[in-house]
Amino acid sequence: MRVESLEASGFRNLSSLGLFPSPGANVIYGENGQGKTNLLEAIWIFTGGRSFRGAKDGEMVRLNGGEASLSLSFFSEERKQEICLRLREGKRFFTLNGVKKRSSSEVVGKFCAVIFSPEHLSLVKDGPSGRRQFLDSALCQSRPSFAGLITQYNRTLFQRNALLKDIPRHPELLDTLEIWDMRLSQFGEKMTQGRLQYVEALEPLAAAAYEGISGGRETLSLSYEKGYEDSLSKALSESRREDMRFGHTGKGPHRGDLAIRLNGVPARSFGSQGQQRSAVLALKLAEAELLKRFTGEEPVILLDDVLSELDSGRQEYLLNHLEGRQVFLTCCSPEPARRLQEGKRFFVEKGNVLETPPPDPEKERNPGISQ
Secondary structure (H helix, E strand, O other): OEEEEEEEEOEOOOOOEEEOOOOOEEEEEOOOOOOHHHHHHHHHHHHOOOOOOOOOHHHHEOOOOOEEEEEEEEEEOOEEEEEEEEEEOOEEEEEEOOEEEOOHHHOOOOOOEEEEOHHHHHHHHOOHHHHHHHHHHHHHHHOOHHHHHHHHHHHHHHHHHHHHHHOOOOHHHHHHHHHHHHHHHHHHHHHHHHHHHHHHHHHHHHHHHHHHHOOOOOOEEEEEEOOOOOOHHHHHHHOHHHHHHHOOOOOOHHHOEEEEEEOOEEHHHHOOHHHHHHHHHHHHHHHHHHHHHHHOOOOEEEEEOOOOOOOHHHHHHHHHOOOOOOEEEEEOOOOHHHHOOOEEEEEEEOOEEEEEOOOOHHHHHOOOOOO
């Protein structure tokens, strides 16, 4: 899978954009605040997922612009395809290969990418919601039907919580709670099973990647904590009185968590900044490999400011494991282009994206040579 072109208008601070990237490495450099991350976000949004920065759709439209339009031409499934997107009034309007789509879920899995950004350090540092989102986002790309399952579960959870709040005022509604428990159990068990299977497949790949990043000095392990004991049906039955008391559902996959351990101890509590960053990188490399196994396609790799706070050894390991994939890597300096022998460089300033010539090794060896 590779991006062949990207066009954007009215998106963030980006000027009218026509990007024709390399099928290999693409280094996007420039000072902070110029639009480098916005460019990656413009690519990522075609996965059908939410902004990796947590932004609402309306926030991605240029101020007072009213509407943003984007078009991505990409090669996948042995043919050229195109997704077009309009962002207007906080809503998305997708077209895939000329056919209008009713929702984002209908394009999930068509264009696949893996993103790393500084925000993803929250996977280790913060609470479980970000880790659940990581698992679900990865699962939706590898198994697009999982997106519908999440929607069904969340709708049922909303209805059950609303009923829990109403029952104290309307006791006659208590008999209907059993119906919602059955539905929530049905969807919730499928969600849990999907997450458990995914983590089981992800764990050895992430462990191997982390071993390489750390030079074999440290170990990483993963496990999934599903948020309830035994079956979800039994858990809901046992917690019913407490749920009615507090007005919300206390057990279920919406309480699940991905446990990340370094050398056998929780990474959140005991990992250094560099170790936590390395752990997230290992998760992302493993996600990319697993996505390839599920779909048969190499996902596009998006790396936002990934090299900062990594020592030279960890940088080299990462850069050496990007071969054979299309990569978009942002940084302040074009230096990584010198270590990635093939590809393109793009300079970003005030929302303008300009392709720049590749580095000239001969001139670098002899600075006095004029071009």
